[in-house]
Amino acid sequence: MPSSRLSVVVTRRLPEPVETRMRELFDVRLSESEDPMPREALAEAMREADILVPTLTDLIDAPLLAGAGERLKLIANYGAGVDHIDVATARQRGILVSNTPGVLTEDTADMAMALILAVARRVPEGMARMREGDWPGWAPEALLGARLSGKRLGVLGMGRIGQALARRARAFGMSVHYHNRRRLHEGLEAPLEATYWESLDQMLARVDVLSVNAPHTPATFHLLNARRLKLLKPSAVIVNTSRGEVIDENALTRMLRAGELAGAGLDVYERGRGVNPRLRELPNVLLLPHMGSATREARLEMGERVLVNMRTFADGHRPPDQVVPSML
DSSP: OOGGGOEEEESSOOOHHHHHHHHHHSEEEOOOOSSOOOHHHHHHHHHHOSEEEOOTTOOBOHHHHHTOOTTOOEEEOSSSOOTTBOHHHHHHTTOEEEOOTTTTHHHHHHHHHHHHHHHHTTHHHHHHHHHHTOOOOOOTTTTOOOOOTTOEEEEESOSHHHHHHHHHHHHTTOEEEEEOSSOOOHHHHHHHTEEEOSOHHHHHTTOSEEEEOOOOOTTTTTSBOHHHHTTSOTTOEEEESSOGGGBOHHHHHHHHHTTSSSEEEESOOTTTTOOOHHHHTOTTEEEOSSOTTOOHHHHHHHHHHHHHHHHHHHTTSOOTTBOOGGGO
């Protein structure tokens, strides 16, 4: 199918170089808005386009897919996560789904490490004192945090990002522990000097810092529920740069308010933009607006991967980053 005949709808504004290249290659309808596309407009786009380029804010569920036009044959997601897309239903309807794996790895691992450092060393509390003019001067007991060297990092989800974080943690002198659906191959595990725990409960009871790097699936929803969160030490720190739904946010908030955890650094939330207001009140919590992959380099590389998937499809081949239900 010649690419000049393919109709493409992009649901949200993308970096200018990415949009311009799409214009050069396809018949593209771009979005003028920084906001998510309304559901009605998304449904219309799916009736008219050959290729849809959505982002993580576009919920493409079974009802929307049921109304998709016969022309729609590829959903080229701008992003690595696809839990907002009903991949199984898309496959049943003959619609391919692709994503952009790998390009976010280093940036998201950087952010996870930044959150660990900031929360363990109580940076948010120090910043608040300086902004409020409430600093009486240096004192031996003021804002004492935790040294990372010698501490145990628990990684929940040892994929690309989890492994990249483990490499950073090792450089800070931390020991690495992890829980995963499957144990890593020895060639990956050995360089990290990582300890595998088949039991998540047993790992949680032993780590000083817990990083959530697991995707959101039916199996991981509230994987860190109230019971499991209580297994963590009161001195433990938890960070999440993956998916908010993995943690029971209400239970986490209650424990932080009760002093049953030392702190938390969150870049994602169970209800998307609907952040628990009680979390905002806590001095030992650092909240970020989903910035894990927010680098210029990552955003451009994401666009390049989308273009590769689109061009490969236009040439009559399977996109190299096709996602199938068995991968989820």
